[in-house]
Amino acid sequence: MLIGAHMSIAGGVYNAINHGVEKKCTAIQMFTKSSNQWKAKTLQKEEIEKFHELKERTGMFVVAHDSYLINLGTPKKALLEKSRAAFLVEMERCDTLGIPYLVMHPGSHTGAGEETGLDIIVDSINWLHERTEGGQVMICLETTAGQGTNLGYNFEQLAYLINNADQNERLGVCMDTCHIFAAGYDIRTKKAYNNTMKQFDEKIGIDRLKVFHFNDSKKDLGQKVDRHAHIGEGFIGKEPFGYFLNDKRINKLPFLLETPKGEDGEMDDINLNILRSLIKK
Numbered sequence: 001m002l003i004g005a006h007m008s009i010a011g012g013v014y015n016a017i018n019h020g021v022e023k024k025c026t027a028i029q030m031f032t033k034s035s036n037q038w039k040a041k042t043l044q045k046e047e048i049e050k051f052h053e054l055k056e057r058t059g060m061f062v063v064a065h066d067s068y069l070i071n072l073g074t075p076k077k078a079l080l081e082k083s084r085a086a087f088l089v090e091m092e093r094c095d096t097l098g099i100p101y102l103v104m105h106p107g108s109h110t111g112a113g114e115e116t117g118l119d120i121i122v123d124s125i126n127w128l129h130e131r132t133e134g135g136q137v138m139i140c141l142e143t144t145a146g147q148g149t150n151l152g153y154n155f156e157q158l159a160y161l162i163n164n165a166d167q168n169e170r171l172g173v174c175m176d177t178c179h180i181f182a183a184g185y186d187i188r189t190k191k192a193y194n195n196t197m198k199q200f201d202e203k204i205g206i207d208r209l210k211v212f213h214f215n216d217s218k219k220d221l222g223q224k225v226d227r228h229a230h231i232g233e234g235f236i237g238k239e240p241f242g243y244f245l246n247d248k249r250i251n252k253l254p255f256l257l258e259t260p261k262g263e264d265g266e267m268d269d270i271n272l273n274i275l276r277s278l279i280k281k
């Protein structure tokens with residue numbers, strides 16, 4: 001199975017794979033560039049080759065996450081242009097590195113209203129798809145907690161984006177357990193889990209799911225606040241992660257932690273071991 005965590009690229013993009021190997025991950029998530037800067041240092045040939053070599057040798061499944069500065073739903077012209085250009089660079093970097101999925105937070109309307117924001121995101125996706133014709137990377141819209149003016153906090157909004165975008169066969173979804181829970185989708189019992197997945201399937205279709213972010217939540221159901229907790233230490237609890245891991249419809253997909261790492265990453269070991277212990281043989 002594909003289980004892992006978000007890993008740092010400090011010192012070179014290939015280091016994310018090295019960290020994953022250290023933690024016995026079969027999948028990792030990484031940024032393809034510094035996540036809190038607009039500028040991207042050009043990837044050097046040597047760095048690219050080393051990344052491919054490591055990825056092939058270890059069989060690591062790699063997912064990328066976009067920079068936090070990017071807002072593809074902003075009504076502000078200058079920021080929108082900057083965001084689209086930066087996201088395009090990230091898509092190109094994913095193709096260079098052979099990374100199949102680029103997870104992104106759909107965007108924030110920052111006061112312009114939800115409908116306006118959603119339409120701007122659709123335009124952004126079209127803009128990007130037009131410029132990456134023949135590209136391999138798939139944009140994965142992440143479910144959000146709905147904090148502030150963040151869009152994508154319910155399945156209807158994600159469905160709207162998918163249904164209205166051109167080339168929507170190139171769109172997938174990343175489900176974040178903390179975010180859906182904070183947005184009001186219960187998963188704490190098997191019955192609640194089944195109901196949430198059924199809603200997802202009806203609104204979007206389970207086939208759209210490509211990636212999972214596994215985080216417990218420091219905030220209770222429906223609080224619309226995005227605070228990640230260690231597995232089993234938040235309001236979701238340990239057991240529900242087993243519902244996902246043992247669900248045959250989705251258990252070939254990558255399950256990735258985005259939880260605090262603690263010193264020397266020892267919290268990754270603890271969280272990953274909890275996840276592994278929940279898999280039924």
Ligand SMILES: [Zn+2]
Binds near residue numbers: 142176213258
């Ligand atoms: Zn996430």
Ligand SMILES: [Zn+2]
Binds near residue numbers: 176178179226227228
């Ligand atoms: Zn989050």
